[in-house]
Amino acid sequence: MKKNLYDVVIVGGGIMGCATAYYLLKGDRNLKVAVIERDPTYSRASTTLSLANVRVQFSLKENIQISQYTIQVLENFEDEMAIEGEKPCIAYRQQGNLFLADLYGRGVAKKAFELQKDLGCSVAWWSPSEIKEKYPLYETSGIEAGTFGFKDGHLDPHAFLMAYRAKAKFLGADLVTGEAAEIGSVKGRVTDVRLSSGHSLGSEHIVNCAGAWAAEIARTAGINLPVKPVKRQVFAVDTKVKPDSPLPLTVLPSGLYFRTETGNLLLVGKSLEDDPVGFDFSWDERRFTESLWPELAGFVPAFDTLKLIRGWAGLYAVNTLDSNAILGEWPGLKGFFLANGFSGHGLQQAPAVGRYISELITGKSPALDLSIFSPKRILEEKPLSEAEIV
Numbered sequence: 039m040k041k042n043l044y045d046v047v048i049v050g051g052g053i054m055g056c057a058t059a060y061y062l063l064k065g066d067r068n069l070k071v072a073v074i075e076r077d078p079t080y081s082r083a084s085t086t087l088s089l090a091n092v093r094v095q096f097s098l099k100e101n102i103q104i105s106q107y108t109i110q111v112l113e114n115f116e117d118e119m120a121i122e123g124e125k126p127c128i129a130y131r132q133q134g135n136l137f138l139a140d141l142y143g144r145g146v147a148k149k150a151f152e153l154q155k156d157l158g159c160s161v162a163w164w165s166p167s168e169i170k171e172k173y174p175l176y177e178t179s180g181i182e183a184g185t186f187g188f189k190d191g192h193l194d195p196h197a198f199l200m201a202y203r204a205k206a207k208f209l210g211a212d213l214v215t216g217e218a219a220e221i222g223s224v225k226g227r228v229t230d231v232r233l234s235s236g237h238s239l240g241s242e243h244i245v246n247c248a249g250a251w252a253a254e255i256a257r258t259a260g261i262n263l264p265v266k267p268v269k270r271q272v273f274a275v276d277t278k279v280k281p282d283s284p285l286p287l288t289v290l291p292s293g294l295y296f297r298t299e300t301g302n303l304l305l306v307g308k309s310l311e312d313d314p315v316g317f318d319f320s321w322d323e324r325r326f327t328e329s330l331w332p333e334l335a336g337f338v339p340a341f342d343t344l345k346l347i348r349g350w351a352g353l354y355a356v357n358t359l360d361s362n363a364i365l366g367e368w369p370g371l372k373g374f375f376l377a378n379g380f381s382g383h384g385l386q387q388a389p390a391v392g393r394y395i396s397e398l399i400t401g402k403s404p405a406l407d408l409s410i411f412s413p414k415r416i417l418e419e420k421p422l423s424e425a426e427i428v
């Protein structure tokens with residue numbers, strides 16, 4: 039078996055893998071870093087199938103701080119990712135996020151809002167009449183309040199990924215097309231990643247960035263990771279009545295969300311209890327017509343007439359313990375680092391996660407302490423509490 043030697047081998051070249059490679063090489067261009075990706079078209083990667091929303095509206099301090107860092111990075115991202123003067127274009131639009139609360143959720147929303155304010159986020163607490171004034175199409179009966187994140191927004195996930203990927207390559211990363219089949223280890227320490235081609239990439243630092251496939255990779259190292267692939271669907275609709283200005287990502291107390299999309303369309307989605315577990319990428323029109331549309335039209339009566347244009351399905355890598363990221367070295371296997379379980383909010387966490395994992399590997403003290411997300415809590419079954427999972 040042919041062996042290459044790397045300082046770090048990353049399994050999975052989605053946003054986590056490419057961001058991690060970038061921050062490693064930004065810190066030290068002499069590092070030898072490989073990123074293994076089996077599908078460079080990214081047709082099934084969660085990254086490219088994402089809604090690509092960024093928000094500070096979380097309830098856990100570290101999740102808020104992660105997003106604050108992301109927003110800071112995004113404001114200068116195209117310059118930072120420029121290669122020999124050529125800048126990417128990620129279409130980052132800060133159109134805001136509006137999270138709505140009913141009587142039941144008001145207390146939790148208020149507490150999260152106060153924490154966001156304390157941390158210096160640009161957020162506002164709106165009454166139902168203020169919401170109605172700004173968005174006259176909304177039917178606010180049953181709504182107690184809304185929080186609005188002024189800097190929240192969305193971007194083009196494919197361009198975001200390509201920017202990190204290209205810059206990591208420019209800085210010297212080896213982008214390897216292949217399938218990681220097994221993590222090799224000896225005496226509780228990783229040794230290499232074995233590819234299904236028969237090749238092996240040797241390293242003492244391996245990072246699992248395999249997204250919804252993370253548990254499969256971990257299993258080859260004897261680790262039982264509580265990360266499941268769960269199908270989530272998004273629908274693009276053309277409403278007969280058009281709002282006067284773009285609608286921000288609006289999240290109802292039930293979890294139904296929608297926002298204006300380029301072309302005057304509306305994107306709509308909702309995580310449902312019975313969303314199937316597995317690697318299924320088919321989308322189902324009835325999901326929209328039977329479950330989502332009635333609810334959407336209940337909140338925006340003007341949207342009772344619309345045309346379903348298209349839809350798609352992607353996978354959330356759901357951390358079944360607590361729906362939060364799992365970050366850091368696995369306690370039982372030296373050199374095996376995880377960046378997994380993002381449960382639907384990983385795209386916006388990539389800059390902070392990539393930087394953090396690179397700091398852990400290179401022994402730097404983290405600029406943002408994310409040790410709360412340590413894999414140790416998985417073994418100890420100590421879940422974190424985050425109220426704003428969508």
Ligand SMILES: Cc1cc2nc3c(=O)[nH]c(=O)nc-3n(C[C@H](O)[C@H](O)[C@H](O)COP(=O)(O)OP(=O)(O)OC[C@H]3O[C@@H](n4cnc5c(N)ncnc54)[C@H](O)[C@@H]3O)c2cc1C
Nearest residue numbers: 050052053054084085088089091218249352383384385386
């Ligand atoms: C419908 C939908 C909407 C979303 N909306 C948002 C949002 O608004 N905001 C947000 O922040 N997040 C959102 N997310 C979540 C976000 O997209 C993910 O958390 C994030 O993209 C995860 O990135 P990743 O790199 O871990 O995974 P991925 O992008 O899935 O990348 C993993 C890569 O690993 C590769 N791989 C897997 N196994 C192997 C192997 N054995 N060998 C080689 N390669 C392998 C895969 O091919 C894949 O390319 C959404 C997700 C979905 C599905």
